[in-house]
Amino acid sequence: MSIKPAFLLTLVLTGMSFAPLEAQASQIPDHPNQLRLPPLRPIVPPRLTRLELEKGARLLVIESDELPLVDGSLIFRGGKREEAPKQAGLAELMADVLREGGSQHTPGPRLDRWLDSHAATLDIRVEQELLRIDFSCVASDIETVLEAIGELLMIPAYPQDELEKSRRRLLTGLVRRNEDVGQLAGRLLDRVCYGEDSRVARRPTLESVSALTREDLINFHHSILGADRLVVGATGAVDPALFAARISLILNRLPVLGPARPHEIEVFRRPSRTRIYLHDRPNLSQTEIRLAAPGTRRVHRDYVPLYLWSYVVGAGGTSNRMMIRLRTELGLIYRGEMYFAPLWDRAGRMLGSCSTGNSTVGEVVRSLIEILEGASKPIPPEEFEAVRERLQNSLVFEIDSPKEVLERALEMELHGNPSDFWEQRDAALHTVTRDEVAAAVGRYLDTDRLVFLVVGPADELQVQLEALGEVIRLPAAPVEASD
């Protein structure tokens, strides 16, 4: 081992506080809780520049010159939720053909060759509430990449042959999608919670995808990609003012669409008594189990109490109550989780998931109910404080890279939330009490009115589940046909 003098100098200058480390180098205590740890050096989050651009667009930039690369995103509010009910799959197909087909000036294959030869990437993906164009490139290519994105937005090609190829891929994916039992269970859970016809539960079908036309895609493109719905973010070797000027070139030619029309807010239909929906998959050796109860929005006083409760009960890692009971003590599951999943625009749900051998499904469902009954009571002080400490200790990982800080800020911007949301959350995490957690849980969790969704060999499962709630067999044929 050799240490160069210049290196030593650097270390001295950076002056990290390690006195406790040295003091403890000579002996090992009997337990890690006897270690004397220094306080964490405060993290200095990277500086975020926020600019309001013309036509209502917003730009968020974090400069960092670590590498000569730029990562960026153009995010439009409005995605799958804007589809008409009969056009499920439209947003997904539009995004795919837009990317594959390229623009009228630069067809997709040529764009791909250019990007690949410049070590750049450009992806378009669509979610429920947004469509996002993500790119990554060498800093000096930024102008060309933004130019390509501008072309895609303003003079898209949507060639018929690319539409047919994309359609074919999407249809193949639809036929394959029930192969993944976990995903199937997730889709079925959405249906039983919100109703088959709800926007949340709606999925593309063979019929809806087959009926989509090029004109549908083009109309949809122009109906959701407006300047006033755009939020742009970038990190890396990028100058905010120069970047803003280039984005303005795109904005100049994008329409202003006005606010999106309000959407119906889906309501979780809590049953009058616990229901266990059963979807028959006779050949499985393991049953997939899902669980749901009503939850809350993120910007809500109950968010932090339920967040902390989730880590006691079943979020993250293996030392929560669910994993200790079902894996460590009973050996019935390998992985699983149970937590409140809040949403920005509407109330989320409490969600649980795991899988177990077919003969132990009844035992697992019963245990889950028992865990939730136990977790409806106040959390013992020691457990409560340990989880609070755990969450506080891991906060640094939410802001230890410019990209993470940018993503959090983009979320605030897109959903119109207070920009100090995260600071408020951290403060609330510091002060939230056991009683507040117990009270919040009481408002959402009724262990006699849960929704379970189970995918496995129905005949074998029915008898195990009957004592635990009202068992409802989902009709296999219609679900399979449209799924």
Next chain:
Amino acid sequence: MTSTSQLQQPCLATIVSMGLCALLVSSIEASAQVQDSEGMPLDARVIEHTLDNGWRFLLLPHGAAPTISFETYVSTGSADDPEVLSGLSHHVKNLLFKGSARIGTRNWEAEEGALLAVDEAYSLLQEALEAGTDQEISSARLSLSGARQRANQWVISEEFSRVLEDAGGGPTLNAYTDEDSTRFVVSLPSNQLLTWCWMESERFRAPVFREFYVERDALLEDRRARVETDSLGLLAERLRAAAFADHPLGNSTVGTQESILRLDRPSAEEFFRTRFGARNLTSAIVGSFDPVRLIPVLDTYFGSVPAGPKTLPERAPLLDQQSEQRVQVSTDGPPVISIAWRIPPRAHPDSAAIEIAVRLLGYARSSRLEKRLIREKALVSELVLSPAWGSNRRDSLAMIRAVPNLGVDITVVEAAIYEEIHRLERDGPDEKELAGVKRVATADHIRSLRDNASIAAGLTAALVETGDWRNFLSTGRQLAAVSEKDVRRALRTWFIPERRTVAILVPVEEEE
């Protein structure tokens, strides 16, 4: 704006001819001598420190955030599992979260006796199962269950994981097993450095495999989830087994059901003593810390971890594959094809050329298989390529998996894949194509250097698998050195029918 688009072909050509692209790449590659914020190249900052017991540490102060990523690479994996105990190394990996005589127990003296009683009851049950009457079996089961309950009363469940999770490691705490390695990872706030030293040294000094049999039951659930109910998982398992015939490299990492049920605590302890000694361990610590001050701490905490035996049991010799292997797995769903070629270990001089060859075929959108099979001919809906799937220290597999579009025959897809490989081998990549792929590969590598955990993984793997951690930081240069001739030679040598295994998911109704 569009009228002057640089995306137009002539303009692009101009850029290329001006050598501007090359300039940009060299700017990326200059930073691949990657410097940190203090301006010192990364490879000059890595400190290698080896303890007397053989445990190797790589220390790299890096990044501005007050966090540290840790990885411990154990040079033992599922290819080392004893013949009838596949899944053992995977199981031991999980057991190394169960604590020690100092953590995870309320009273070690009492627990130790109770654990011995569990072992005894377990072997009595095995005897009864082999030669006992029904009554003897059921009585042995009862005894085992009682012994387990008595042992469990002393256990503080998941205390080991809880300490690391409470320290802030919850989002990253994990461990992995593959054919050659078992890896333990976590990232912690930098003030928790001593917590990691305490926990990681304790894990390997004298772990206690408590809750052994219940953890074994959980393994069966893992196998059901990853293999039995996942057709792609089953396809992968069958493909490996066929590609490596009877060699342990073809072992199922998660283990077969029969072998999982054969695992017992004494075998696991023996396996641990033999294969998880300090001589077999390499750790990387990457992030915000002072290595000079850390070294005495490492000596104190890790120095007393047993070294393990000087020589390990001989590994079974790996024979060359002689002919193409084909396997079929039936499925309720649509067909899928996986094709794998036996390729040499990572340290082999052809490795960089193989990676570039696979990237020319797949990976990027304009690469050959993507372009031909997905975009031009619309034969497949999904392509997955892996340049080295599995072991990096012994023969590995280069793999292509394709999902045919509805109505496309799988034989057509298979033939089209071979045709593209043949064309690339015969004509070689053109200059621009090769330059582009190398640039993307280099950029991917550089992007991975932004993350402490990726660097820790890269450094440990390069040291163990190639003998020098510098090979991780110089990945970009190795890839950039690959020539058109290298690519053709790699394809001609390794991507031949005799080294090939083809596994197909066949819909039930199509089977004969």
